[in-house]
Amino acid sequence: MTATVSRREFLLRSSVLGSSGITAAPWAMTLGGLAASASANAAADDYKALVCVFLAGGNDCHNTVIPLDGANYASYAKLRSGLAIPQSSITATELTPNNPWTNGRRMSLSPSLAPMKGLFDSGKMALVMNVGPLVGPLTLAQYRQGIGVPPKLFSHNDQQSTWQAGGTEGVTTGWGGRMADLLLAGNGANGAMLTSISATGNAVFMSGKSVSQYQISPTAGGAVKVLPSNGAGAGLDAQVIAAVNGMLVRPSGHALEESHAAIARRSIATEGVVTQALSGVGDKALVAGNSLSAQLNLVARMIAARGALGVKRQVFFVSFGTFDLHAMTNDKQPGLHKTLADALKAFYDATVAMGVAESVTTFTASDFGRTLSSNGDGSDHGWGGHHFVVGGAVKPRTWVGQLPDVTVGGQHDVGQGRLLPNVSVDQYGATLAKWMGVSSSDMGTVFPSIRSYTATDLGFLS
Numbered sequence: 001m002t003a004t005v006s007r008r009e010f011l012l013r014s015s016v017l018g019s020s021g022i023t024a025a026p027w028a029m030t031l032g033g034l035a036a037s038a039s040a041n042a043a044a045d046d047y048k049a050l051v052c053v054f055l056a057g058g059n060d061c062h063n064t065v066i067p068l069d070g071a072n073y074a075s076y077a078k079l080r081s082g083l084a085i086p087q088s089s090i091t092a093t094e095l096t097p098n099n100p101w102t103n104g105r106r107m108s109l110s111p112s113l114a115p116m117k118g119l120f121d122s123g124k125m126a127l128v129m130n131v132g133p134l135v136g137p138l139t140l141a142q143y144r145q146g147i148g149v150p151p152k153l154f155s156h157n158d159q160q161s162t163w164q165a166g167g168t169e170g171v172t173t174g175w176g177g178r179m180a181d182l183l184l185a186g187n188g189a190n191g192a193m194l195t196s197i198s199a200t201g202n203a204v205f206m207s208g209k210s211v212s213q214y215q216i217s218p219t220a221g222g223a224v225k226v227l228p229s230n231g232a233g234a235g236l237d238a239q240v241i242a243a244v245n246g247m248l249v250r251p252s253g254h255a256l257e258e259s260h261a262a263i264a265r266r267s268i269a270t271e272g273v274v275t276q277a278l279s280g281v282g283d284k285a286l287v288a289g290n291s292l293s294a295q296l297n298l299v300a301r302m303i304a305a306r307g308a309l310g311v312k313r314q315v316f317f318v319s320f321g322t323f324d325l326h327a328m329t330n331d332k333q334p335g336l337h338k339t340l341a342d343a344l345k346a347f348y349d350a351t352v353a354m355g356v357a358e359s360v361t362t363f364t365a366s367d368f369g370r371t372l373s374s375n376g377d378g379s380d381h382g383w384g385g386h387h388f389v390v391g392g393a394v395k396p397r398t399w400v401g402q403l404p405d406v407t408v409g410g411q412h413d414v415g416q417g418r419l420l421p422n423v424s425v426d427q428y429g430a431t432l433a434k435w436m437g438v439s440s441s442d443m444g445t446v447f448p449s450i451r452s453y454t455a456t457d458l459g460f461l462s
Contacts, residue, residue, distance in 0.1 A: 046312070046359065047303075047306055047311075047312050047313070047356065047359050048312070048313055048314075048359050048360070048361075048435070048436055048437065049299075049303055049313075049314045049315070049316060049356075049359065049360045049361075050176075050179075050314075050315050050316070050360075050361055050363075050432055050435075050436055051296070051299055051316045051317075051318065051347075051360065051361070051362040051363070052176060052205060052315075052316065052317045052318070052362075052363060052364075052365055053292070053296075053318055053319070053340070053344070053362060053363065053364045053365070054160075054163075054164075054200075054203070054205070054317065054318070054319035054321075054364075054365050054366065055319070055320070055321050055323050055336075055340070055364055055365070055366040056160070056319050056320065056321035056322055056323065056324075056366070056367070057156070057321045057322035057323035057324030057325075057366075057367060058156070058159075058323055058324055058366055058367040058368045058369070058370055058381060058382070058385075059321075059323040059336075059364075059366045059369070059370070059385060060083075060323065060325060060329060060333060060369070060370040060379050061369040061370065061382075061384075061385035061386040062076070062080065062369075062370065062372055062379070063080070063083060063085060063110055063329065063333060064109070064110055064113070064337070064386055065095075065107055065108070065109060065110075065127065065129070065386045066085060066090050066107065066108050066109070066110065067105065067106070067107060067108075067406055068087070068090060068091065068094055068106040068107060068108045069104065069105050069106040072105055072406045073087050075406040075407060076406050079372055079373050079374065079406065079407075079408060079417065080372070080373070080374045080379075081374050081376075082330075082374050082376055082377055083329055083330060083374045083377075083378070083379065085110060085111070085330075089111050090108035090109070090110070090111060091108070092111070092114070092117075093108045093109040093110070093111055093113065093114055093117045094106060094107070094108045095107055095108060095109060095117065095120055095127070095397075095399075096121075096397070097120075097127075097397045097398060097399050098396060098397040098398060099398060099399065101399070101403060102403050103403075105403055107403070110333075110334070110337050111334075112333075112334040112335070112337035112338045112341065113337050113338075113340070113341045114341065115341040115342060115344070115345040116340075116341045116344060116345065116388065116390075118345070119344070119345060119348060119390055120397060121397070123394070123396025123397055124348060124357075124390060124391065124392060124394060124396075125388055125389065125390045125394060126388070126389045126394040126395060126397075126398040126399065126400070126460040126461075127386060127387070127388060127389075127398075127399040127400070127401075128386070128387045128388075128389065128399075128400055128401050128423060128428055128458065128460065129386050129399055129400070129401035129402055129403060129404075129422075129423070130369075130384040130385070130386065130401050130402040130403075130404050130412070130419055130421055130422045130423060131384060131385065131386070131387055131401060131421055131422075131423040131424070131425060131427075131428050132368060132369065132383045132384040132385060132419070132421030132423075132424070132425065133150050133153075133159065133162040133163060133166075133383075133421070133424070133425050134150060134421055134424035134425070134426070134449075135148055135149075135150050135449055135452070136148050136424075136449060136452035136453070137452065137453065138420065138421075140411060140412070140413075140414065140420055143414050143420060144414075150162065151168055152168045152169075153368075153383060154368065154381040154382070154383070154418070155381075156324070156367050156381075157169045159367045159368050160367050161204055162425070163365050163366070163367065163368075163425055164176070164203060164204050164205035164365070165204045165205065166425070166426070166447065166448065166449065171204060172204070172207060173204070173207050173208055173209055174203070174204045174205035174206060174207055174208075175205065175429050175433075175446050175447060176196065176205040176206050176315045176317060177196050177204075177205065177206050177207040177208030177209075177211055177212075177213065177315075178208050178209070178445060178446045179208075179315060179433050179436060179438055179446050180195040180196040180206070180208050180211045180313075180315050181208040181209055181210040181211055181445075182438055182442050182445065182446070183195055183313035183315075183436065183437065183438075184210060184211065186312045186313055187310070187311045187312055187313060187314075188310040188311065188312075189310060190270065190273060190309055190310050190311060191310075191311060192210075192211065193214050193266065193267075193270040194214055194270070194274070194309055194311050194314065195211055195311065195313060195314055195315065196208060196211045196212070196213045196214065196314075196315050197213065197214050197215075197216060197299075197302065197314060197315070197316050197317070198213045198214070198215050198216070198316070198317040198318075199215075199216050199217065199218065199295040199296075199298050199299055199316065199317070199318045200295055200317060200318050200319045200320075201215065202215070203317050203319070205317055206315065206317050213317070214270065216274070216298055216302065217298075218294035218295055218297070218298050221278075222274055222275055222278045222298065222301070223270070223271040223274040223275050223278075224271075225271065226248075226264065226267045226268050226271055248264045249264050249265050249268065273309065274302075274305075274309070276308070277305035277308035277309050278301055278302070278305055281301045281304045281305050282301075283297055283301070284297055284300035284301055284304060284350040284353070284354065285297045285299075285300040285343075285346040285347040285349070285350035286346070287342045287343060287346050290339055290342055290343050291320050291339070292318065292320040292339050292340060292343040293339075293342065293343040293346055293347070295318040295319075295320070296318060296343050296344075296346070296347040297346075297347075297350075299316045299318065299347070300347060300350040300351070300354070302314070302316070303351070303354065303356060303360065304354055313436060313437065315436075320336075320339065320340075321336065323336060323366065323367075324367075325370075325378045325379070326375065326377075326378040326379070326380060327375075327376075327377040327378040328377060328378065329377065329378045329379060330377075340364075344362060344388070344390055347362065347390075348362070348390055348391070351391070351392070352392075357391065357392035358391070358392035358393055359392075359393075360391055360392075361389065361390070361391035361393055361394070361432065361435060361461065362389070362390045362391055363387065363388065363389045363390070363428075363432060364387045364388045364389075365387065365425075366385060366387075367381075368381060368382050368383055368384075368385060369382040369383060369384050369385025369386070369418075369419055370382040370385075371416050371417040371418055372404075372406070372407075372408060372413070372417030372418075372419070373408050373416060373417035380416065381418075382417070382418040382419060383414065383418045383419055383420065383421060384404070384412075384418075384419035384420060384421035384422065385419070386401075387428070389432075389460055389461070393435060393461050393462050394460055394461055394462070395459065395460055395461065395462055398459075398460050399460075400423070400458045400459060400460050401422055401423045401458075402422035402423070404419050404422075423458065424449075424453065426447040426449050426450045426452075426453065427450075427453055427455060427456060427458055428458065429446070429447060430443055430446070430447050430450050430456045430457065431456075431457050431458045431459070431460060431461060432461070433446055433447075434456075434457055434461075435461045440456075443456065
């Protein structure tokens with residue numbers, strides 16, 4: 001069977017143009033997009049940005065937010081033999097929300113996440129507990145009968161795609177990109193190129209039908225170069241560079257070639273706009289030696305340059321890891337958590353310094369949670385997990401979702417200590433999208449399954 005791909009789709013999906021021995025890293029052809037204005041949801045004068053921090057590999061949520069009360073800690077320690085963090089180590093990071101934990105329970109953060117306790121205590125961080133991909137409300141009985149179960153659970157590639165796009169590997173648009181489609185109209189001349197921005201390479205989360213993601217890079221110091229140059233070409237012949245440059249941008253009578261050249265010209269022009277806008281903006285949120293912070297620092301610089309860029313609504317994507325710790329969890333996860341906590345705290349502080357803390361919301365996502373039970377030195381692929389939302393717009397000291405049973409074979413366990421999610425990614429994302437200005441009538445465009453849920457706003461944002 002032959003698939004039909006439109007010229008637009010071909011251009012949006014093309015990510016690399018190659019010539020023997022010559023690579024423009026990475027060309028950014030897919031980063032421009034053939035965007036047209038969609039609905040005018042973001043026509044207001046105020047600025048808002050949504051920043052997705054993706055914890056690649058599947059963060060172990062059970063050593064992220066940890067039971068502290070005696071009975072549940074004892075169950076946790078028994079199930080997580082070899083992994084359990086000592087109870088004495090987590091008393092200083094206990095979280096006391098304004099809406100109390102259910103059934104008199106007490107919960108703490110991993111000690112490596114200590115800077116995030118300060119964010120929570122000051123009312124700038126909320127928790128979303130036991131969230132994961134669903135296609136509709138799902139009970140344990142339905143799961144066991146195979147009714148309404150999402151496809152290809154527990155697979156890294158498929159679950160990354162499902163988290164970011166609502167479909168398994170191969171889906172072409174993500175909910176960040178679909179949201180950006182609806183926010184274009186408020187972003188002026190540069191909106192087509194600068195509404196959906198990734199600081200970590202291509203991610204399906206950022207791809208829409210009218211927008212394609214624009215790439216920035218800490219290594220490049222800002223905009224990713226579209227064309228090779230003498231300065232970046234380490235031994236490339238100047239005549240070869242000139243020839244490649246000319247081939248990419250010259251007009252053509254062939255419709256496909258001209259469309260591609262038009263994208264190249266537009267991408268080059270946007271690179272110049274971004275480079276100029278960032279030229280007067282120094283570091284904002286840089287923690288030395290922290291790879292996530294380097295990405296968030298660049299996001300902060302882009303936000304600081306919003307006036308020069310002429311944008312009102314932006315969606316950003318950053319990622320780091322791997323959190324895929326089937327072994328050596330206690331050796332590796334604390335360092336990953338410290339990287340996360342330090343970077344999120346520095347980024348939030350930067351938004352305060354820039355006067356946009358109320359206008360920037362940062363949230364975490366990951367492939368999946370991991371198993372409650374230990375495999376000895378690590379944990380295996382799970383389903384539901386716990387996530388953080390940071391910013392001046394969060395409801396102070398709030399948590400939503402479900403505190404799962406700390407038992408294997410309990411009412412929230414689909415097998416091997418894998419949590420059946422209580423909150424869907426669609427509900428999580430719809431709450432963020434509503435804050436960004438997506439209307440209720442457009443929400444189904446961003447999250448096609450959202451109509452399956454009675455609660456579409458989880459209430460963790462003001």
